[in-house]
Amino acid sequence: MFARPLFSATIRQAARPIARPVVCSRPKPFLTAFQQRFLSDQTRKAIEKAVSSAPVVLFMKGTPETPQCGFSRASIQILGLQGVDPNKFAAFNVLEDEELRSGIKEFSDWPTIPQLYIDKEFVGGCDILVSMHQDGSLAKMLEEKGVLAPLDGTSEAKQ
Amino acid sequence: MGEPTITETSLKAALTERLNAVHVEVTDMSGGCGQSFTSLIVSPQFAGQNSLKRHRAVNAALRDEIAAIHAWSAKCLTPEEWQRDKEKNGAAAEGPPLDGTVQGHVTGVDA
Numbered sequence: 001m002f003a004r005p006l007f008s009a010t011i012r013q014a015a016r017p018i019a020r021p022v023v024c025s026r027p028k029p030f031l032t033a034f035q036q037r038f039l040s041d042q043t044r045k046a047i048e049k050a051v052s053s054a055p056v057v058l059f060m061k062g063t064p065e066t067p068q069c070g071f072s073r074a075s076i077q078i079l080g081l082q083g084v085d086p087n088k089f090a091a092f093n094v095l096e097d098e099e100l101r102s103g104i105k106e107f108s109d110w111p112t113i114p115q116l117y118i119d120k121e122f123v124g125g126c127d128i129l130v131s132m133h134q135d136g137s138l139a140k141m142l143e144e145k146g147v148l149a150p151l152d153g154t155s156e157a158k159q
Numbered sequence: 160m161g162e163p164t165i166t167e168t169s170l171k172a173a174l175t176e177r178l179n180a181v182h183v184e185v186t187d188m189s190g191g192c193g194q195s196f197t198s199l200i201v202s203p204q205f206a207g208q209n210s211l212k213r214h215r216a217v218n219a220a221l222r223d224e225i226a227a228i229h230a231w232s233a234k235c236l237t238p239e240e241w242q243r244d245k246e247k248n249g250a251a252a253e254g255p256p257l258d259g260t261v262q263g264h265v266t267g268v269d270a
Contacts, residue, residue: 109218
């Protein structure tokens, strides 16, 4: 499993002149999610690209190896326990990119991180992932989507 | 600025009113700084809705509150599901979810 930066420097640069003025005009702590709602076309496209980058995509705080938040850690652990194929998984660290961090909340209409997408479809956050893990619906969904690591060793994984 | 303080009591009142909840438990899991909350919300309004729809309804009802705090967790049940859970697990097992926390406290960085 791996994390990759979402925005190339050029996209980030291009998005800045449009994205900054609205955000900077008010003191940050008092911004509500509603006031922050602002998603440039470039940010939206970059997020769409991220969502399509793998069958299973997790937007999280930190990396799969070093999650920076308990909810992101729990989500990564669940995907690991379920046996999601690392080749069909991508993680994006929202702490590396402020535009991604605020943009993904609006894109998904979901106020918190982590956020899980399967086949470009929003599944939910940590609470939903945990309950789906517990009631078996996550295993069923991952199986149906064909995103689990193969059990019988087709490669050198089998000893 | 006139930002109202968010507390267990204010969240409980808001959820009860805005989601017609018949039972709400809100627990501050920040250790007292009023920034992280977990909740159990029981409302007949959730009937016929899947988990994602229920959470979206809660997120919409508490849009400003969730944006202002650090972490938010919720368990959304219909009265029937709540009753069934209580019978199955006993009253002690019921309560807001604590997954992703360290003994009920949130670790990590802001939402």
